[in-house]
Amino acid sequence: MAYTLTVNGESKTLEMPGDTPLLWALRDGLHLTGTKYGCGVAACGACTVHLDGVAVRSCQTALEDAVGTQITTIEGIGTPAALAPIQAAWLEHQVAQCGYCQSGQIMQAASLLAENPTPTDADIDAAMEGNLCRCGTYPRIRAAIHSAAAKMKG
Amino acid sequence: MGRMKTIARRTFLIGSAAIAGGVVFGTYAYKKPIPNPLKASAITPYVLIDAQGITLIAPRAEMGQGVQTTLAALLAEEMDLDWDQVQVMHGPASRAYFNAAVLEEGVPFAPTDESWLAETARGAMHIPARFLGLQITGGSSSTPDAFDKMRAAGAVARVALVQAAARREGLDAAMLKTASGAVVLPDGRKIPYAELAQDAANSDLPEVPPLKPQSEWRLLGTSLPRKDMLGKVTGTAQFTADIRHPGMLFATARSNPGLGAGLASYDATAALALPGVEKVVEVPGGLAVVANSTWAAFKAAELISYDWEPAPYAATSEEMLAQTAASFTPESQDSRNRDDGDVEAALTSGDWSAEYTVPYLAHATMEPMTAGAWLQNGRLQVWAGNQLPTQVLKEAAAITGLEEAAIDVETPLMGGGFGRRAEMDFIKQAIHVAKAMEGRPVLLTWTREEDMTHDAYRPMAMARIKGAVADGKITALDVQLAAPSVMGSQMGRLGMALPGPDATIVQGAWEQPYTFPNYRTTGYRVPAGVPVGSWRSVGASQNAFFHESAVDELAHLAGVDPLELRLSQIDHAPSRKVLEAVAAASNWGSVPAGRARGLAFCLSFGVPTAQVIEVEQGQDGLRMTQAWAAVDVGTALDPSIIEAQVQGGMIFGLSAAIHGEITFEGGQAQQQNFPDYDALRLPYCPPISVAILQNGDKIRGVGEPGTPPAAPALANAIFAATGQRLRSLPLGKVIAFA
Numbered sequence: 001m002a003y004t005l006t007v008n009g010e011s012k013t014l015e016m017p018g019d020t021p022l023l024w025a026l027r028d029g030l031h032l033t034g035t036k037y038g039c040g041v042a043a044c045g046a047c048t049v050h051l052d053g054v055a056v057r058s059c060q061t062a063l064e065d066a067v068g069t070q071i072t073t074i075e076g077i078g079t080p081a082a083l084a085p086i087q088a089a090w091l092e093h094q095v096a097q098c099g100y101c102q103s104g105q106i107m108q109a110a111s112l113l114a115e116n117p118t119p120t121d122a123d124i125d126a127a128m129e130g131n132l133c134r135c136g137t138y139p140r141i142r143a144a145i146h147s148a149a150a151k152m153k154g
Numbered sequence: 155m156g157r158m159k160t161i162a163r164r165t166f167l168i169g170s171a172a173i174a175g176g177v178v179f180g181t182y183a184y185k186k187p188i189p190n191p192l193k194a195s196a197i198t199p200y201v202l203i204d205a206q207g208i209t210l211i212a213p214r215a216e217m218g219q220g221v222q223t224t225l226a227a228l229l230a231e232e233m234d235l236d237w238d239q240v241q242v243m244h245g246p247a248s249r250a251y252f253n254a255a256v257l258e259e260g261v262p263f264a265p266t267d268e269s270w271l272a273e274t275a276r277g278a279m280h281i282p283a284r285f286l287g288l289q290i291t292g293g294s295s296s297t298p299d300a301f302d303k304m305r306a307a308g309a310v311a312r313v314a315l316v317q318a319a320a321r322r323e324g325l326d327a328a329m330l331k332t333a334s335g336a337v338v339l340p341d342g343r344k345i346p347y348a349e350l351a352q353d354a355a356n357s358d359l360p361e362v363p364p365l366k367p368q369s370e371w372r373l374l375g376t377s378l379p380r381k382d383m384l385g386k387v388t389g390t391a392q393f394t395a396d397i398r399h400p401g402m403l404f405a406t407a408r409s410n411p412g413l414g415a416g417l418a419s420y421d422a423t424a425a426l427a428l429p430g431v432e433k434v435v436e437v438p439g440g441l442a443v444v445a446n447s448t449w450a451a452f453k454a455a456e457l458i459s460y461d462w463e464p465a466p467y468a469a470t471s472e473e474m475l476a477q478t479a480a481s482f483t484p485e486s487q488d489s490r491n492r493d494d495g496d497v498e499a500a501l502t503s504g505d506w507s508a509e510y511t512v513p514y515l516a517h518a519t520m521e522p523m524t525a526g527a528w529l530q531n532g533r534l535q536v537w538a539g540n541q542l543p544t545q546v547l548k549e550a551a552a553i554t555g556l557e558e559a560a561i562d563v564e565t566p567l568m569g570g571g572f573g574r575r576a577e578m579d580f581i582k583q584a585i586h587v588a589k590a591m592e593g594r595p596v597l598l599t600w601t602r603e604e605d606m607t608h609d610a611y612r613p614m615a616m617a618r619i620k621g622a623v624a625d626g627k628i629t630a631l632d633v634q635l636a637a638p639s640v641m642g643s644q645m646g647r648l649g650m651a652l653p654g655p656d657a658t659i660v661q662g663a664w665e666q667p668y669t670f671p672n673y674r675t676t677g678y679r680v681p682a683g684v685p686v687g688s689w690r691s692v693g694a695s696q697n698a699f700f701h702e703s704a705v706d707e708l709a710h711l712a713g714v715d716p717l718e719l720r721l722s723q724i725d726h727a728p729s730r731k732v733l734e735a736v737a738a739a740s741n742w743g744s745v746p747a748g749r750a751r752g753l754a755f756c757l758s759f760g761v762p763t764a765q766v767i768e769v770e771q772g773q774d775g776l777r778m779t780q781a782w783a784a785v786d787v788g789t790a791l792d793p794s795i796i797e798a799q800v801q802g803g804m805i806f807g808l809s810a811a812i813h814g815e816i817t818f819e820g821g822q823a824q825q826q827n828f829p830d831y832d833a834l835r836l837p838y839c840p841p842i843s844v845a846i847l848q849n850g851d852k853i854r855g856v857g858e859p860g861t862p863p864a865a866p867a868l869a870n871a872i873f874a875a876t877g878q879r880l881r882s883l884p885l886g887k888v889i890a891f892a
């Protein structure tokens with residue numbers, strides 16, 4: 001069946017079963033590959049996107065349930081030529097190692113900062129616990145979130 | 155410069171120009187030139203200058219360790235390029251990119267041994283590396299292997315460009331300088347390298363000029379912005395699964411969870427009836443399902459009923475542990491690389507002894523195993539994050555019957571490697587699927603469950619250690635280590651045999667720079683069973699836990715501070731200095747009230763590494779409050795990358811120390827996904843400060859040395875905090891962490 005999604009402000013139509021996880025609709029249906037598959041069971045956060053501005057695990061969101069929402073992916077919050085503040089902080093702190101989990105980390109952190117512009121370490125702990133990184137970039141993730149918060153505050 | 159010339163002469167090639175003379179280990183086959191795998195406009199296999207700009211080939215796989223940035227910096231330094239002028243790519247699979255340093259770790263000489271014999275043995279390892287054409291990323295070897303080669307490649311390219319400019323302008327080359335990617339003429343005019351590249355590529359290569367002294371480095375020694383960072387923070391970096399081709403099909407595979415056993419029969423009727431499913435293909439280990447989306451393939455694979463043959467090894471972890479415990483016998487002895495003094499005479503039956511164990515571990519890279527392949531018009535294209543591209547080429551030729559010349563292997567960015575992507579299983583499956591779907595590009599993605607249950611695991615291992623102390627020192631230490639052979643298992647899967655003992659069984663224990671007067675290390679080989687493989691720091695990942703726990707126990711028994719004991723019984727200067735550095739950084743002598751600390755040390759991959767972990771017992775559990783590490787890499791090329799690797803290596807070690815355990819029932823790995831094989835998460839990660847020292851004589855790689863001391867540092871901290879001595883991992887089974 002055909003579904004129309006609003007992804008990064010653009011209307012996109014794709015033909016896939018309605019119970020297909022949004023993750024695979026984005027990746028295999030729309031070829032938006034910045035969102036990653038890590039576990040398929042909402043245990044790693046690599047697939048994190050925003051639905052109406054809130055971080056969700058796209059591996060647990062059915063395509064048909066995403067219809068009518070504003071979907072934002074890593075490609076939608078900034079571009080190499082025009083980085084979002086959170087991405088600029090990631091670049092400044094040279095956070096990524098393998099980089100595979102970082103789209104999810106950034107989307108989770110962006111959602112945190114939208115909700116709480118001055119997060120404490122405890123706030124960061126609570127928000128980021130669901131996002132796994134096997135390379136061990138956590139110290140730099142924490143530093144980058146604080147740095148982005150400071151910059152966004154101006 | 156004699157050795158430099160040799161390296162350069164056998165490494166830098168233009169087209170078919172024969173480069174031979176002056177080779178140290180001379181045989182005809184060894185001297186034969188390896189063709190430049192790049193097109194004619196390439197000055198050397200490492201430098202490509204064309205309309206797109208200047209591209210440097212960093213022929214080691216980027217799995218997060220920053221290697222492509224550092225390798226490119228080596229070239230850019232000598233070529234006088236500005237950092238923003240440079241692009242980096244992995245380049246094709248080619249024997250021209252062989253890695254000699256990776257085999258050096260296997261020689262039976264401690265890294266601290268700089269005798270003629272030890273150096274000769276290490277040098278001899280360069281011959282098999284070249285014969286095998288081993289293009290490999292692993293063993294923390296990329297930077298040591300590249301340090302001379304890549305700088306010399308850059309220097310040669312620069313001279314070739316200068317000579318081209320001299321010919322063109324009718325000037326003496328000695329009058330010309332280079333800066334910012336251009337040759338600078340005496341009158342100040344600049345000729346960009348791009349204008350000179352074709353002429354330079356068509357001329358004979360010059361001798362390798364003297365390399366820049368360290369004092370003149372502009373890029374090396376500084377923290378450079380990583381070349382892969384912008385792509386990774388914007389979701390535009392391409393991993394294997396992100397590469398799309400028109401008409402692409404999506405596949406997944408299911409292999410026998412009894413590892414290595416076959417598929418007796420299957421029924422795929424229901425799977426084939428699922429909309430979007432194209433085909434079910436038999437592949438090594440089991441089946442692959444091909445569909446129009448990865449999700450459809452995942453669902454279809456669930457609908458197949460499989461009749462698996464039984465696993466060819468013990469059914470349960472308990473049986474495997476019993477096999478391990480039964481291997482401390484003379485018949486199973488694999489090596490005794492160290493036997494100082496007389497351990498038998500120095501130890502009596504009443505002396506201290508302990509037994510330690512560690513479980514199997516999965517690599518659990520964030521990106522599950524993924525490979526793409528496309529067979530059409532007599533050519534095969536393979537794209538797969540892997541640590542052994544020349545082996546991929548070999549396997550692909552064997553599966554398809556094509557000549558290697560008809561096969562392109564691309565190595566995209568990897569979502570973590572840690573040793574897992576030195577395996578060929580998933581790549582071979584993708585090639586089989588491409589063969590069955592000829593004409594269509596296919597992307598094969600394993601589920602997380604498939605990935606976790608079909609690993610080449612870090613082996614289960616056990617240590618039996620005896621020791622004695624007197625006058626505040628360790629007088630005798632007898633270290634007995636039992637594990638299956640990682641190298642035997644891994645090389646077996648590559649169709650090779652491992653001659654002689656496996657150094658990884660004792661790695662991280664036998665070569666430690668302690669001066670105990672009676673000191674013996676014996677390796678025992680547990681019979682092969684579950685497939686085992688290289689897991690970040692390999693044998694040192696378990697042996698440092700065994701050895702450094704024992705040293706800590708004996709220090710307490712002797713009534714001596716664990717730092718003081720180490721400093722009084724280690725005479726290797728760089729090792730002493732990392733201990734002193736970590737002690738100074740952590741203010742070792744003064745621990746905040748309510749907290750306790752553990753110290754561990756390990757020399758692995760030539761890098762002395764010391765770590766201190768501080769813990770605090772709270773109401774919710776034990777919390778790691780701070781951590782410190784000190785490493786000596788000889789020469790630090792990029793401090794930011796080194797810091798990240800040491801922190802990351804330590805966190806990888808802590809994940810295993812606290813959470814990591816793969817168990818077997820009925821011959822199958824029981825843990826399926828992150829809920830039952832978790833890793834350290836952000837709230838539990840302490841701040842980690844890293845001191846980078848440069849006292850060692852040789853440059854060293856740092857992808858692995860951060861891992862081994864993490865587990866013993868934490869176990870020793872737990873003892874300091876609670877008096878509880880934990881001798882088996884994971885610690886999370888006993889301790890609640892907060």
